[in-house]
Amino acid sequence: MSNSVGAVIVAAGRGTRMGTAESKQYLLLQGKPIIVHTLEVFQKHELISEIVLVTGEADVQRCRQWVQAYKLDKVSVVIPGGAERQHSVRRGLGELTTTWVMVHDGVRPFVQGSEIEACYERARSAGASVLAVPVKDTIKQVDGEGNVLSTPDRRSLWAIQTPQTFRLSELMSAYDEAERDGFLGTDDSSLAERSGITVSVVEGSYRNIKITTPEDLDFAEFTERSRGEEQR
Numbered sequence: 223m224s225n226s227v228g229a230v231i232v233a234a235g236r237g238t239r240m241g242t243a244e245s246k247q248y249l250l251l252q253g254k255p256i257i258v259h260t261l262e263v264f265q266k267h268e269l270i271s272e273i274v275l276v277t278g279e280a281d282v283q284r285c286r287q288w289v290q291a292y293k294l295d296k297v298s299v300v301i302p303g304g305a306e307r308q309h310s311v312r313r314g315l316g317e318l319t320t321t322w323v324m325v326h327d328g329v330r331p332f333v334q335g336s337e338i339e340a341c342y343e344r345a346r347s348a349g350a351s352v353l354a355v356p357v358k359d360t361i362k363q364v365d366g367e368g369n370v371l372s373t374p375d376r377r378s379l380w381a382i383q384t385p386q387t388f389r390l391s392e393l394m395s396a397y398d399e400a401e402r403d404g405f406l407g408t409d410d411s412s413l414a415e416r417s418g419i420t421v422s423v424v425e426g427s428y429r430n431i432k433i434t435t436p437e438d439l440d441f442a443e444f445t446e447r448s449r450g451e452e453q454r
């Protein structure tokens with residue numbers, strides 16, 4: 223059986239928490255759009271044979287131009303996403319033809335090639351995998367009035383990142399099931415979990431942030447500048 227691996231990179235969000243006029247995935251990091259940084263990591267990785275890029279409807283054309291300009295020839299298609307991340311991912315899955323899929327946020331440009339590999343290897347052995355880091359803070363559950371309800375044991379808490387890796391057919395079934403049930407999740411694993419798929423956590427890096435709020439841009443600039451200096 224083929225073990226081809228494709229990636230769905232989702233970049234169709236509006237970035238409301240960032241608050242910039244330009245959607246955050248198109249902001250420049252050391253002169254290059256964030257989404258291009260992210261695509262380049264997957265483009266360079268030998269495991270990845272195909273990339274589906276999901277963007278905002280109005281951004282499809284300029285993304286196609288970047289795909290050409292930056293020679294991202296593994297990108298087979300650029301398509302418009304949906305209202306929620308889950309809808310964007312579902313559209314992307316429908317375009318892939320590989321056995322395995324890695325779903326990744328377009329605004330996580332600092333994922334490492336070694337992490338992509340580790341996620342794939344774990345998915346092969348466990349069935350599905352997510353990249354994650356142990357939480358550093360104490361987490362509390364709080365009610366609507368601001369009162370603390372409980373303090374879960376931190377040793378069992380992980381902050382979940384992407385990529386998240388699955389057999390394409392299994393993830394598509396999980397997505398269909400979620401749609402039937404009207405379930406909306408904030409990540410792909412939550413859909414897989416409720417379908418009975420065992421998902422294994424791969425420990426990643428605190429650097430693999432999701433660029434979400436303005437202070438994340440300072441971290442991103444610093445990290446990208448340091449990487450550039452290391453390579454010189």
Ligand SMILES: Nc1ccn([C@@H]2O[C@H](COP(=O)(O)OP(=O)(O)OP(=O)(O)O)[C@@H](O)[C@H]2O)c(=O)n1
Nearest residue numbers: 232233234235236237238239305306307310328
């Ligand atoms: N309808 C959506 C919503 C989100 N995303 C993508 O999912 C990833 C993670 O989402 P998030 O960081 O929440 O991005 P936004 O939805 O853009 O941010 P916000 O919630 O602040 O508006 C991003 O790459 C984003 O572009 C998407 O493809 N389609």
Ligand SMILES: C[C@](O)(CO)[C@H](O)COP(=O)(O)O
Nearest residue numbers: 307327382383384408409432
């Ligand atoms: C998928 C994700 O990046 C895992 O941390 C996250 O759940 C996306 O959530 P958001 O609400 O779209 O930021």
